[in-house]
Amino acid sequence: MIxxxxxxxxxxxxxxxxxxxxxxxxxxxxxxxxxxxxxxxGVGWLLARGRPLPGAAWWALAVGAALYALNEGGLxxxxxxxxxxxxxxxxxxxxHPWRVAAGFGWLLGLGVLTHVETATFYLLVAWSVxxxxxxxxxxxxxxxxxxxxxxxxxxxxxxxxxxxxxxxGEWRLRWRGFVHRVxxxxxxxxxxxxxxxxx
Amino acid sequence: MxxxxxxxxTLDRLLPLALGGACGAVAAxxxxxxxxxxxxxxxLLAVASGYxxxxxx
Numbered sequence: 001m002i003x004x005x006x007x008x009x010x011x012x013x014x015x016x017x018x019x020x021x022x023x024x025x026x027x028x029x030x031x032x033x034x035x036x037x038x039x040x041x042g043v044g045w046l047l048a049r050g051r052p053l054p055g056a057a058w059w060a061l062a063v064g065a066a067l068y069a070l071n072e073g074g075l076x077x078x079x080x081x082x083x084x085x086x087x088x089x090x091x092x093x094x095x096h097p098w099r100v101a102a103g104f105g106w107l108l109g110l111g112v113l114t115h116v117e118t119a120t121f122y123l124l125v126a127w128s129v130x131x132x133x134x135x136x137x138x139x140x141x142x143x144x145x146x147x148x149x150x151x152x153x154x155x156x157x158x159x160x161x162x163x164x165x166x167x168x169g170e171w172r173l174r175w176r177g178f179v180h181r182v183x184x185x186x187x188x189x190x191x192x193x194x195x196x197x198x199x
Numbered sequence: 200m201x202x203x204x205x206x207x208x209t210l211d212r213l214l215p216l217a218l219g220g221a222c223g224a225v226a227a228x229x230x231x232x233x234x235x236x237x238x239x240x241x242x243l244l245a246v247a248s249g250y251x252x253x254x255x256x
Binding site for chain 1 (some may be wrong): 211212213215216217218219220222223224226227228233236237238240241242243244245246247248249250251252253254255256
């Protein structure tokens with residue numbers, strides 16, 4: 001993914017242009033996340049009809065987190081629905097880089113249109129529905145977009161050439177396993193925590 | 200040799216789960232009210248999944 005994003009968002013060697021593109025990208029990511037969060041929270045609100053969801057729903061989240069912690073740790077196989085779609089590379093030739101940065105940011109911020117890297121995302125989707133609040137869910141899901149854009153912004157600070165893009169991509173590949181272990185730990189923590197406070 | 204490798208692999212996979220589970224138990228013991236805690240859970244999931252998405256190929 002980084003090879004598609006960086007030429008647009010971070011291709012300029014002029015730091016002022018880079019900063020504007022990065023800001024547009026991050027803002028659009030947060031808005032994309034907020035859009036998806038509001039939709040999912042709205043679904044939860046409709047299902048619960050404004051009333052708080054029963055404790056059983058949170059128990060289901062705890063069980064889901066525990067199962068996907070095992071999956072993320074490579075111990076059990078579970079379905080991992082994901083879209084093979086990618087942000088349209090053609091936009092890079094058709095539109096101004098800032099417009100593309102904003103467009104890519106919004107699409108990636110939605111989260112569901114592109115590849116789902118870790119199972120933590122499924123739990124975020126479930127949490128958003130269970131929250132039953134479009135506003136709370138929008139604010140929290142905006143954090144997904146912001147965190148994703150932060151990772152790319154950190155990369156952008158290191159990238160000036162195509163070789164830099166390649167080396168950052170290789171670095172990410174080397175640390176991919178570790179990232180999945182961290183997500184397994186996060187899911188285990190969420191599973192135990194929610195199970196204990198939802199009693 | 201193969202047994203030692205299998206043991207290392209299993210430990211490598213189980214350790215994050217044990218650490219995460221222990222952290223979750225300690226956090227629950229701190230006794231925060233459930234509503235803000237559940238929002239905290241959402242924020243943790245959002246930040247972890249968002250930052251990890253950048254590792255997507």
